[in-house]
Amino acid sequence: MSDTELQPPAPAAYEPPSVLDELPGDLMMWVLIVSELLVFGAGLAAFLGVRITDPLGFAEAQDALHRTAAGINTVVLVTSGFFAALAVRMAEHGRKAATRGWLAAASALGIVFLVIKVMEYAEKASHGIGVETNSFFTFYYLLTGFHAAHVVAGIVILGLVSIRCTPRTVEVGAAFWHMVDLVWVLLFPVIYLLR
Amino acid sequence: MKYQSQKIALAYMGVALALFLIQVTMGLVIGWIYVSPNFLSELLPFNIGRMLHTNALVVWLITGFMGAAYFLIPEEAEREIHSEKLAYLQLLILVVGTLGAVITYTFNLFEGNILLGKEGREFLEQPLWVKAGIVVAALIFLFNVTMTVLKGRKTAITNILLLGLWGLALLFLFAFYNPGNLALDKQYWWYVVHLWVEGVWELIMASILAYLMLKLTGVDREVVEKWLYVIVAAALFSGILGTGHHYYWIGTPGYWQWIGSIFSSLEIIPFFAMMAFAFVMVWKGRRDHPNKAALLWSLGCATLAFFGAGVWGFLHTLHGVNYYTHGTQITAAHGHLAFFGAYVALNLAIMSYALPILRGRDPYNQVLNMASFWLMAGGMTFMTFTLTFAGTVQTHLQRVMGEYYMDVQDQLWVFYVMRFGSGVAVVLGALLFIYALAMPRREVVGPGPIEQRRLDTDADHVAAE
Numbered sequence: 001m002s003d004t005e006l007q008p009p010a011p012a013a014y015e016p017p018s019v020l021d022e023l024p025g026d027l028m029m030w031v032l033i034v035s036e037l038l039v040f041g042a043g044l045a046a047f048l049g050v051r052i053t054d055p056l057g058f059a060e061a062q063d064a065l066h067r068t069a070a071g072i073n074t075v076v077l078v079t080s081g082f083f084a085a086l087a088v089r090m091a092e093h094g095r096k097a098a099t100r101g102w103l104a105a106a107s108a109l110g111i112v113f114l115v116i117k118v119m120e121y122a123e124k125a126s127h128g129i130g131v132e133t134n135s136f137f138t139f140y141y142l143l144t145g146f147h148a149a150h151v152v153a154g155i156v157i158l159g160l161v162s163i164r165c166t167p168r169t170v171e172v173g174a175a176f177w178h179m180v181d182l183v184w185v186l187l188f189p190v191i192y193l194l195r
Numbered sequence: 196m197k198y199q200s201q202k203i204a205l206a207y208m209g210v211a212l213a214l215f216l217i218q219v220t221m222g223l224v225i226g227w228i229y230v231s232p233n234f235l236s237e238l239l240p241f242n243i244g245r246m247l248h249t250n251a252l253v254v255w256l257i258t259g260f261m262g263a264a265y266f267l268i269p270e271e272a273e274r275e276i277h278s279e280k281l282a283y284l285q286l287l288i289l290v291v292g293t294l295g296a297v298i299t300y301t302f303n304l305f306e307g308n309i310l311l312g313k314e315g316r317e318f319l320e321q322p323l324w325v326k327a328g329i330v331v332a333a334l335i336f337l338f339n340v341t342m343t344v345l346k347g348r349k350t351a352i353t354n355i356l357l358l359g360l361w362g363l364a365l366l367f368l369f370a371f372y373n374p375g376n377l378a379l380d381k382q383y384w385w386y387v388v389h390l391w392v393e394g395v396w397e398l399i400m401a402s403i404l405a406y407l408m409l410k411l412t413g414v415d416r417e418v419v420e421k422w423l424y425v426i427v428a429a430a431l432f433s434g435i436l437g438t439g440h441h442y443y444w445i446g447t448p449g450y451w452q453w454i455g456s457i458f459s460s461l462e463i464i465p466f467f468a469m470m471a472f473a474f475v476m477v478w479k480g481r482r483d484h485p486n487k488a489a490l491l492w493s494l495g496c497a498t499l500a501f502f503g504a505g506v507w508g509f510l511h512t513l514h515g516v517n518y519y520t521h522g523t524q525i526t527a528a529h530g531h532l533a534f535f536g537a538y539v540a541l542n543l544a545i546m547s548y549a550l551p552i553l554r555g556r557d558p559y560n561q562v563l564n565m566a567s568f569w570l571m572a573g574g575m576t577f578m579t580f581t582l583t584f585a586g587t588v589q590t591h592l593q594r595v596m597g598e599y600y601m602d603v604q605d606q607l608w609v610f611y612v613m614r615f616g617s618g619v620a621v622v623l624g625a626l627l628f629i630y631a632l633a634m635p636r637r638e639v640v641g642p643g644p645i646e647q648r649r650l651d652t653d654a655d656h657v658a659a660e
Contacts, residue, residue: 027421028428032428035429035464132450138450
């Protein structure tokens with residue numbers, strides 16, 4: 001029996017808007033953000049789990065990291081997040097030029113972050129440290145590497161939303177950028193500082 | 196049936212069901228070999244039987260997907276299929292290729308011949324000419340359905356379905372590449388069936404399930420589409436890197452142990468979402484669709500996929516666990532329930548929905564079909580538990596205590612006997628399913644007292660077909 005022969009459905013009852021409808025930006029971006037946080041969260045949890053089995057080895061390996069550079073990078077990325085937030089405010093006021101300016105500033109700081117990160121990687125490589133050196137560095141490269149890849153993706157997204165510059169798109173792009181920010185703020189203390 | 200060309204699906208589903216029967220029968224044969232290892236050892240060695248079991252499975256599932264596409268795309272795109280002739284030509288190529296593969300495997304013809312002989316690479320052992328035929332058939336298929344969609348209405352369901360089908364065809368190309376380095380060989384090998392079942396097939400599954408929900412529950416398309424996008428995003432996010440859980444012990448770098456463990460743990464999410472989707476749609480749905488069998492298969496599909504692919508997959512996906520369980524009967528337990536839940540049940544769901552329409556036989560009673568669901572699902576669930584227990588014992592005896600493989604197999608005998616019994620139930624269920632769709636022309640079972648009372652008092656209630 002085909003559907004056309006069925007009784008017409010009763011009129012829809014009033015449904016209150018769900019929480020999902022009230023999310024800023026786009027639902028799909030929030031799906032992505034939650035997925036990313038799950039991955040990085042699981043990665044950090046695994047890192048801490050393995051660390052229990054070898055606290056001395058992890059502490060020793062951690063001393064090879066450049067804490068100052070990572071500290072500077074934290075300031076760079078948080079400032080960049082602030083610029084992205086300013087871009088959202090400008091977009092809401094319909095000031096396109098200012099929006100694009102702040103997005104460009106946020107992206108520029110993203111590039112600064114990447115440059116410092118590459119310098120860190122180069123320094124490690126010059127000491128012969130790689131992803132298979134020991135489990136500390138396996139996690140170090142996986143977590144910061146995945147994060148750096150997201151910084152690259154974030155810069156591309158900020159570029160795209162400054163081309164299609166509407167309050168909604170800028171909000172979506174900034175949401176992603178804040179996620180990248182947040183993940184770094186979690187990675188930095190756990191990988192670089194935790195003793 | 197709104198569009199004449201939907202009739203193509205009938206031929207595809209028929210072929211798929213015939214192969215389904217071959218597949219489960221072979222399963223029964225090799226299940227008996229586990230019980231009595233010398234059974235047919237001269238005539239049909241175990242490895243050939245297993246080849247037929249796994250190859251037939253994949254081929255009939257794909258044939259079923261294609262049938263489903265030919266059935267639902269005209270309705271979604273609101274136009275006839277681009278070319279019916281091409282569709283039948285494509286089916287002919289697939290059938291000739293499949294028969295060629297079956298005959299080559301069974302009689303071991305053309306041993307060592309590059310073009311005609313079996314290739315010997317486990318699971319990708321199809322003779323080269325068959326592989327080439329599959330690609331030609333896939334190209335014809337993609338051309339045909341893509342043209343139909345491009346000229347017609349584009350919906351989220353057809354877009355996701357096409358994405359999945361294109362991915363399926365493109366990933367098959369890795370079957371032609373066989374590097375000399377064994378670690379690379381294995382890595383590319385996983386690209387075929389496992390980027391299918393953990394990636395693009397999930398897109399096909401989600402879109403067909405979405406179509407069924409749309410038809411069976413009458414929930415708004417908008418709501419269905421939102422769910423569909425979320426499911427697809429979760430599937431691709433977790434599934435692509437999640438296949439890294441196959442790279443733990445094949446010679447790839449150690450970081451795959453972490454990438455694989457973390458991403459594949461998330462693969463449970465899309466399967467949970469599909470189960471939640473199916474049940475929420477039914478609860479929200481305002482339509483009391485008479486095809487209860489299709490609804491039962493749809494809900495069963497989402498549920499068993501969650502347990503088989505999601506829970507049973509997670510059971511042994513963390514590399515610390517997999518170090519012990521790898522390649523034991525735990526894997527077999529997961530493989531059986533995952534394939535049955537996610538893809539067999541999906542195909543049987545769309546067939547239960549489409550075949551009565553295609554054969555112009557509605558309304559008629561699908562009670563036999565529903566009985567076959569419980570037989571097959573019950574048998575498969577029992578098989579999964581049996582194999583899980585067998586795998587647990589095997590892991591302990593073989594991997595922890597260090598006993599010899601064959602000594603352990605001897606001790607697992609009782610589990611293999613029980614597994615054979617559950618296999619009999621599955622085969623009977625498959626036969627009943629085919630009978631239920633092919634034979635009865637009118638109601639087999641009249642409404643019972645509860646159903647009758649509902650029919651009398653509830654104006655919205657439609658009698659089950």
